[in-house]
Amino acid sequence: MTIQSTTLAPRSIFHGWFVVAAAFAVMFVGFGSAYTFSVFLEPLQHDFGASRGSISLVFSIAGFLYFALGLVSGPLADRLGSRPLAVTGMILVAVGLAAASAARSLVEVYLAYGLGVGLGVGCAYVPAIGAVQRWFVRRRGFASGLAVSGIGLGTLAMPPLAALLIASVGWRGAYLALGVIALVIGGGLSLLIENDPKDRRLGPDGDPPREAASSTNNGGASMREAVRSSRFGGLYVSCLVCSFGAFIPFVHLVPYARDHGVAASSAVLLLGMIGAGSTAGRFFLGALADRMGRDRSLIMVLIGMALAMVIWAIAADVWTLTAFAFVYGVFYGGWVAVLPSVVMDYFGGRNVSGIIGILYTSVAFGTLVGPSAAGFAYDVNHSYALPILISAAANIVAALIVVAILARSGTPAIKSAKS
Structure with a gap:
């Protein structure tokens, strides 16, 4: 009995945290590379003589693919495991960035960056975040x-790293260097991803396996049941409406700042402020959601994103733009952190990656339209005011949709915190 207890004892460090670290690396490299695009916008526009709308379409194609591909990568992760898909995704990101460095036309940038980064992040993102959901119950929002x-x-x-690389080796050399980072860091650490704690004779949160038998991770809705439910429908429409404006700052904040006389070095740092706020939001709002209710938290972050957009609409100097960037980052980060946990709460763990993948097709369509539409709106009006205000309104609508679907289901918003 003593030997068996020793065999089943969990490691001093619960392996779920290694899975979290691996998913962190995938997000850092994949989305970090994608969100450097605003820094590359002016060099690409200059070299290829294209409009902002045309250049913005590069990011929109990549964004569409990395959210839409979850429709395929999510179910594949449920069947084959998350690790092979995450590793493959990081390799594709590296190849896409390297190919973009050699592009000789804007069409080649579309193909290299759009397809490489888009397919790569799409292959890795949903499997990585889906794997994390299975390893935790009590601390799922925090993890x-x-x-x-x-x-x-x-x-x-x-x-900032991309800006430094562009200044020293040009945009082509910068893309090549980012590709190496994606391969080494993203590809290497994604090897730590595992699908299920049961494979290590553990339960979620490191509990003994026999305690895990009653865990919500062991069951859940089928894909068909989830997709046909009113809750899923509400989440889908909410994400679709929100995502039309959610990614506009990642493409257009730097050129917006430059249009308002902000120095290039300071404009690039605004993206960093979104990142700083986003990091804080993911940590603190993710943990807060475990206490106050994850679906209630989803409503809160959507309203927060709308209020941040209002700040952007009136911003005309670097300090106001910095305030917008940080506040927007906090609530955007909260949105990204809370949404997968809400899906897990509602539909269980049996098909969580596949359900998240289907849900994220809504974000794909919004990302395809939003940033490029904002660019073309600027080309016509030489102003970002209209797309910014539409984005603010869209987030309010998205929040109201979640409120309505919760009211229709008759389930208290705080129930998910107790699951």
């Missing part, structure tokens, strides 16, 4: 927030 804080820290660190 999910910690994992996706890689996006925030990537946004904080990678744009």
